[in-house]
Amino acid sequence: xxxxxxxxxxxxxxxxxxxxxxxxxxxxxxxxxxxxxxxxxxxxxxxxxxxxxxxxxxxxxxxxxxxxxxxxxxxxxxxxxxxxxxxxxxxxxxxxxxxxxxxxxxxxxxxxxxxxxxxxxxxxxxxxxxxxxxxxxxxxxxxxxxxxxxxxxxxxxxxxxxxxxxxxxxxxxxxxxxxxxxxxxxxxxxxxxxxxxxxxxxxxxxxxxxxxxxxxxxxxxxxxxxxxxxxxxxxxxxxxxxxxxxxxxxxxxxxxxxxxxxxxxxxxxxxxxxxxxxxxxxxxxxxxxxxxxxxxxxxxxxxxxxxxxxxxxxxxxxxxxxxxxxxxxxxxxxxxxxxxxxxxxxxxxxxxxxxxxxxxxxxxxxxxxxxxxxxxxxxxxxxxxxxxxxxxxxxxxxxxxxxxxxxxxxxxxxxxxxxxxxxxxxxxxxxxxxxxxxxxxxxxxxxxxxxxxxxxxxxxxxxxxxxxxxxxxxxxxxxxxxxxxxxxxxxxxxxxxxxxxxxxxxxxxxxxxxxxxxxxxxxxxxxxxxxxxxxxxxxxxxxxxxxxxxxxxxxxxxxxxxxxxxxxxxxxxxxxxxxxxxxxxxxxxxxxxxxxxxxxxxxxxxxxxxxxxxxxxxxxxxxxxxxxxxxxxxxxxxxxxxxxxxxxxxxxxxxxxxxxxxxxxxxxxxxxxxxxxxxxxxxxxxxxxxxxxxxxxxxxxxxxxxxxxxxxxxxxxxxxxxxxxxxxxxxxxxxxxxxxxxxxxxxxxxxxxxxxxxxxxxxxxxxxxxxxxxxxxxxxxxxxxxxxxxxxxxxxxxxxxxxxxxxxxxxxxxxxxxxxxxxxxxxxxxxxxxxxxxxxxx
Numbered sequence: 001x002x003x004x005x006x007x008x009x010x011x012x013x014x015x016x017x018x019x020x021x022x023x024x025x026x027x028x029x030x031x032x033x034x035x036x037x038x039x040x041x042x043x044x045x046x047x048x049x050x051x052x053x054x055x056x057x058x059x060x061x062x063x064x065x066x067x068x069x070x071x072x073x074x075x076x077x078x079x080x081x082x083x084x085x086x087x088x089x090x091x092x093x094x095x096x097x098x099x100x101x102x103x104x105x106x107x108x109x110x111x112x113x114x115x116x117x118x119x120x121x122x123x124x125x126x127x128x129x130x131x132x133x134x135x136x137x138x139x140x141x142x143x144x145x146x147x148x149x150x151x152x153x154x155x156x157x158x159x160x161x162x163x164x165x166x167x168x169x170x171x172x173x174x175x176x177x178x179x180x181x182x183x184x185x186x187x188x189x190x191x192x193x194x195x196x197x198x199x200x201x202x203x204x205x206x207x208x209x210x211x212x213x214x215x216x217x218x219x220x221x222x223x224x225x226x227x228x229x230x231x232x233x234x235x236x237x238x239x240x241x242x243x244x245x246x247x248x249x250x251x252x253x254x255x256x257x258x259x260x261x262x263x264x265x266x267x268x269x270x271x272x273x274x275x276x277x278x279x280x281x282x283x284x285x286x287x288x289x290x291x292x293x294x295x296x297x298x299x300x301x302x303x304x305x306x307x308x309x310x311x312x313x314x315x316x317x318x319x320x321x322x323x324x325x326x327x328x329x330x331x332x333x334x335x336x337x338x339x340x341x342x343x344x345x346x347x348x349x350x351x352x353x354x355x356x357x358x359x360x361x362x363x364x365x366x367x368x369x370x371x372x373x374x375x376x377x378x379x380x381x382x383x384x385x386x387x388x389x390x391x392x393x394x395x396x397x398x399x400x401x402x403x404x405x406x407x408x409x410x411x412x413x414x415x416x417x418x419x420x421x422x423x424x425x426x427x428x429x430x431x432x433x434x435x436x437x438x439x440x441x442x443x444x445x446x447x448x449x450x451x452x453x454x455x456x457x458x459x460x461x462x463x464x465x466x467x468x469x470x471x472x473x474x475x476x477x478x479x480x481x482x483x484x485x486x487x488x489x490x491x492x493x494x495x496x497x498x499x500x501x502x503x504x505x506x507x508x509x510x511x512x513x514x515x516x517x518x519x520x521x522x523x524x525x526x527x528x529x530x531x532x533x534x535x536x537x538x539x540x541x542x543x544x545x546x547x548x549x550x551x552x553x554x555x556x557x558x559x560x561x562x563x564x565x566x567x568x569x570x571x572x573x574x575x576x577x578x579x580x581x582x583x584x585x586x587x588x589x590x591x592x593x594x595x596x597x598x599x600x601x602x603x604x605x606x607x608x609x610x611x612x613x614x615x616x617x618x619x620x621x622x623x624x625x626x627x628x629x630x631x632x633x634x635x636x637x638x639x640x641x642x643x644x645x646x647x648x649x650x651x652x653x654x655x656x657x658x659x660x661x662x663x664x665x666x667x668x669x670x671x672x673x674x675x676x677x678x679x680x681x682x683x684x685x686x687x688x689x690x691x692x693x694x695x696x697x698x699x700x701x702x703x704x705x706x707x708x709x710x711x712x713x714x715x716x717x718x719x720x721x722x723x724x725x726x727x728x729x730x731x732x733x734x735x736x737x738x739x740x741x742x743x744x745x746x747x748x749x750x751x752x753x754x755x756x757x758x759x760x761x762x763x764x765x766x767x768x769x770x771x772x773x774x775x776x777x778x779x780x781x782x783x784x785x786x787x788x789x790x791x792x793x794x795x796x797x798x799x800x801x802x803x804x805x806x807x808x809x810x811x812x813x814x815x816x817x818x819x820x821x822x823x824x825x826x827x828x829x830x831x832x833x834x835x836x837x838x839x840x841x842x
Contacts, residue, residue, distance in 0.1 A: 025556075026050050029057070029089065029102045029109035030446075033492040033499055033508035035118035037595055038095040041484040041611040044102055044109060045445045045493055046074060046087040054104035057089050062099040062111045069094040077445040081495045081559040086445035093612040093626040110492075110508070119592040123192065123218075124201055125504055126528030126585045130185075130221050131208050132518065133578045135177060136167040136228075138255060139208025140524070145255035146175065148266040150243055153340075155272030165243055165270055168228030172577045173516040175255055177243040178339060179232055179273075180348060183296035184404045185582035186225035187359075190303045191408075193218045196589040198596065218585070219307070226304055232270075233297055236325040241293050242271040246341040252517040271340050275333040278340040280347055289335020295356025297326035299409075302363040320367060327360050327375075344544075348400040352390065358382035358409030366416045379413045380422055387429040389466075391451065391459065393436025396536075399454050405462035406583075411469040420708045420750075423473075427749060430470040434479050437463060446494060447485035452562040454572060457500050457533030458580035460486050461587055468590055475752025476618050476745070477609040484611075487591070490530075490584070496557045496564050501584070502529045502576065511566050513550070515575035520568045529576030530584045534564040543572050609757070613801070617701075618748030619738075619758035623801030623842040628834045631842045632804045633761070634819075635737055637662040637692040639809030642819040643674050646808060649822045650683070655836040657683050659808070660737040663690030663714075666721035675725060684838040685727045689739040690717035701744050708750050715754075735759050735839050741768065741805070759839055761805035764793050768805040770818035783818045787825060799834060801842065 028047045036042040046057065053076055059069035074087040089102065097116070102109040132140040136147060151160045168177050169185065193200065193216060200216040206223065213220070233239040247261045262268050273293050277284035301323035308316040330353075339348040361379035368375065391402040414426040441449030450459050467483030470476065491499045492508060499510040503525060511531050518524040540546070540563050549569045552558070564573045609615070614622035623629060634646060634657060650657055659678065665671065679685055693714055697703040706714075715736070722728045734756045738747065741760045748758050761768045766789040772780045781789070793799070804825075806818055826836070 025107075027052065027104070027107040028497060029104065029107060030493045030495070030497050031102065031109045031112050032488040033110060033112060034122070034505050035113035035115060037116060037118060038097060038114055039610065040092075041481045042090070042092045042094065042114070043481065043485065043488065043493075044089040044091070046085075046089055046104070047080075047083040047445075047495065048085040049083060051084050053085055053087055054107075057102050057104045059091050059094060060101050060103050060108075062101055067103075068096070068100070075445070077443075080444045080446065080448075081561045082557050083495065088445050088447075090612075092610075093624050116595045119588055119595060120199075121201075121592075122504060123196075123199060123585045123589040123592060124203075126501065126530070126581055126588060127200075127217055127221060129502070129526055129528040129530075129576065129581045130169065130189075130578065130585070131204070132524075132526060132529075133169040134167075134208060134224060135170055135175070135255065137207060139204070141254070141256065142209070143256050146258060146266075146268070148268075150268045150270040151264050152240075153269050153271050154274045154276075154278055155238070155240075160264065162267065163231075163234070163240075163270055165228070165231045165240065167231060168225060168243070169578045170255065171579070173252075173514070173571070173575050174248045175244060175258060176246075176248050177228075178348065179229065179239070179241050179293050180296055180337075180339070180350065180400075180403060181577075181579035182225055183229060183293075183300045185579045186222055186229065187296070187300045187303055187408070188582045188586045189218055189222035189225065190300070190307050192586040192589045193222060194303070194307055196593040199589050199592045218589075222304075222307075226300070229297060229300060230322070233322060233326065236322075237329055239273045239290075239294065239297060239326065239329065240270045241273045241337050242339050244268040245271075246344050246346065249344075252520055254517055254521060273329075273337050275335065275337065278338075280338075280341050281343060281345045283345070285338040285340060285347055286349065286351075287336060287338045289330075289353065290333040290337055291330035291335055292350050292353035292356050293337040294326045294330030294333075295353065295358075295360040298323045298330060298360035299356070299363045301326060302360065302367045305367050306363075323360070323364060323367070327357075327364060330357055330360065346399065348403065349398040350403050351398065351401040352386060352403075354382045354385045355389065355404070355407040355409055358386075358407065359412060360409075362409050362413035362416065366412060376413075376416065376418070379409065380417075383410060383413060383426060383429065388433040388436065392433040392463070393439065393449070395451050396453055397451065405459045406466045408469075411473065414473055423753070424708070424746070424749070427470065427474050430466060430473075431476075434463075434467055434470060434482070438479065438482055441482060441485070446489060447482050448489065449482075450486070452534050452536040453539065454535060455532050455577060455580060456535065457490060457530055458577060458583065460489055460533065461530070461580060461583045465583065465587055465590075468587070473753075474749045475755075475757075476749055477611070478615060478618060478745075480609070480611050487587070494534075494564075495559070495562075496534075496554045498554070498564075498566065500531050500533055502531070503527045511574060513566050513568050513574070515568055515571040526576055528581060530580045531574050531576050532580075533573060534562040535572050537561060537563050540570075540572055546570055546572060614762075616760070616763070617743060617745045618752070619743060619760050620735075620803070621760050622762045622803060625798065625800045628798075628800055628832075629837050629842055630799055630802050630804060630829065630834050631837055631839045632657045632806065633660060633737065633759075633839060634658070634806055634808040635660045635688055635741075636665055636808035637688070637739075638665070639807070639811065640665060640668075640671060641809045642817055643671065643678075643808050645817075646819050646822065647674055647678055647681075649819075649826075650678075651681065653823070653826050655826065656681075656838045657836070658686065658735075658839040659683060660686045660688040661808075662688045662692050662739070663718035663721035664692075666718070666725060666727075672725065675727070679725075679727055684735075684840055685722065686735050686737065686839070687715060687718040687722065688737050690714045690721070692739045694740055694742065695738060695747050696742060696744050698742070701742075704744070704746065711747070711750060712754070715751075715756075733757060733840055737805075759803060762799075762802040764797065765790055765799070765802055765804055766793070767818060768807075771807050771810050771814070773811050773813035775813060783816045783821045786818055787821060790825070791828070794829075794832070799829065803839070803842070
């Protein structure tokens with residue numbers, strides 16, 4: 001039966017309602033059982049089998065049983081899966097660390113943490129499963145297996161020629177081994193080490209047994225995969241795709257008990273990468289070339305060459321030589337290399353290959369730096385051939401048809417791209433794929449846009465990675481909540497309310513009866529293994545040989561949409577996979593790394609956006625709406641006659657504000673003394689462009705009127721003018737208000753890559769209309785009108801987190817200056833409990 005291990009000391013009332021038997025419940029609150037970071041997106045999902053939505057949901061401190069936060073603005077959705085009514089429950093604004101649960105009447109969620117450490121050690125935990133999947137010598141069992149592999153098929157040598165390919169990882173709960181999944185897994189482990197090495201520990205020797213060896217365990221594990229790939233690619237033009245085939249599936253057994261299923265003693269067949277069709281049950285597979293496999297070899301060897309460049313230069317050079325040879329082999333025979341099967345029709349039916357060659361070329365370009373620019377040219381050419389990984393936004397696909405499930409080549413290439421145009425194009429490719437999923441995800445409360453095909457959890461992790469890479473490359477947080485929703489899904493915020501990772505978290509509802517010989521025969525835990533995940537009910541009903549061994553503890557949550565069973569008999573939803581776990585290790589390492597403060601000097605990281613902030617075209621237009629903070633910002637270009645008045649009022653009211661001026665104003669010596677005085681009084685100063693140029697068309701916002709180069713030149717001229725006055729500070733996040741407060745998402749991305757965050761006024765507050773004058777007719781708004789409009793907005797929407805823009809000077813034709821009415825505005829808002837802050841502290 002399903003295990004649910006609870007935190008010690010939970011209140012009896014919480015226990016009573018949080019874990020009632022499903023048949024007695026009609027409502028549930030699904031959460032990420034791993035927990036939430038204080039500054040991250042925090043969303044739960046309300047699920048009801050009735051057509052019921054609570055008026056509010058409370059966040060309750062699990063230690064004191066006191067309500068600490070109330071959510072009364074649920075985003076309601078209709079039916080999904082087994083539920084008639086669902087809703088997203090956002091509590092992102094609440095940041096205080098602790099242990100909590102959500103409550104709506106008698107319905108409560110499991111207890112969860114809000115803390116910086118929720119991801120700490122999780123990547124290392126999942127690494128345990130990789131260790132357990134080792135072939136050749138298995139450190140978990142402390143025994144050897146598959147030491148006689150193997151004999152060749154389809155190669156240039158005579159069939160049944162012996163070749164030593166012992167080692168590597170078993171692919172899943174069977175003991176087959178594939179280059180495609182093993183190379184992809186090795187690449188992810190190497191990349192995780194290269195990018196986030198500081199989160200990994202050293203507890204194992206190279207052979208996997210206990211004991212430190214001075215090498216992070218993640219690198220030891222990557223090396224295990226790398227050594228096997230060397231054996232599978234013993235020389236140039238000789239590479240193998242697969243070890244064993246579906247004759248493996250006779251029965252479950254521990255690896256060392258493998259016997260003669262293949263007709264040649266204990267040896268297993270090794271399938272050569274021939275570029276031509278090979279056996280698939282009664283048919284032949286659809287192999288068309290070698291590039292899908294050769295590209296994976298090349299990218300993995302090239303990345304390893306980077307990792308080992310300082311550690312072992314000779315080994316690094318050998319890796320680079322093998323990477324280039326594999327790449328040439330892929331270019332010689334373009335096309336896909338599918339896997340083989342003897343008895344059944346199920347194979348890894350890979351259908352694309354340019355993504356593999358793009359990643360190979362991009363990684364080689366990165367490894368060789370400027371020594372061979374042809375790799376970069378090739379990579380960009382491949383990228384244009386498959387801008388979007390084909391499964392993104394689709395409802396279905398063949399098994400492993402579009403593998404790997406994320407195109408890491410776009411990420412690697414964009415980071416090494418020499419031109420702005422190429423980087424922007426690659427970023428747009430990633431965003432187009434994300435949008436394709438988002439168009440489906442936004443229609444349901446779980447933000448689920450991933451198809452329920454075999455290994456749906458692998459797709460979920462890969463999509464979260466694409467969102468993460470896009471966010472890191474561009475600084476665009478638009479899809480932050482979508483990214484987190486896919487992580488939350490893996491750890492319990494799904495219709496079944498279970499984590500999809502064995503044993504993670506240890507206190508949660510996680511798989512206990514996976515399709516695995518380790519657990520089924522020996523009750524060995526498979527810590528960290530990511531199971532396949534839910535599949536369409538239509539797929540499940542048509543699969544061969546599935547019989548549930550125990551009553552379905554999730555029966556109440558199965559539906560005509562999708563099913564998931566924590567049952568040994570369901571190989572379609574509950575079998576752990578090695579490659580999916582490797583991708584998850586990277587993702588969890590990335591999440592843990594984000595919680596560790598950098599020790600580097602200066603502002604070297606893109607300012608993170610509070611997920612509770614409101615964005616418009618990627619720019620901040622409002623802060624946290626749960627906090628009574630307001631930022632007043634003053635902009636100016638040619639007119640700034642109100643600055644002395646503003647300075648005097650701010651000093652009298654003892655509040656701080658933010659000023660965004662153009663370069664030509666900063667260069668006006670007349671205003672240098674008062675600007676310097678305001679800066680010394682600790683008001684924030686930022687840029688507003690140099691010449692106040694219009695970035696994009698008024699009628700067609702997507703139509704740019706500037707090039708990236710001209711925009712950046714203008715911006716840097718603005719910064720030079722600030723530098724000349726000593727107003728620039730490299731140790732702070734930089735914010736920028738676009739000229740005319742008119743921009744689009746591409747402009748936001750350009751600035752984000754310069755570590756600059758765009759901000760603008762909160763729509764509807766109307767104070768920005770203080771530039772108008774009477775001769776403008778109906779567009780003119782007097783100061784009295786603007787104040788009344790602001791009051792009306794506050795009554796209807798509050799001004800929590802608002803950014804109020806007022807001009808520091810206006811056309812002389814306007815005699816009625818809003819800045820003269822600042823005391824009235826400030827006093828009125830102070831009376832209502834608002835406090836004022838600078839834009840960087842909002």
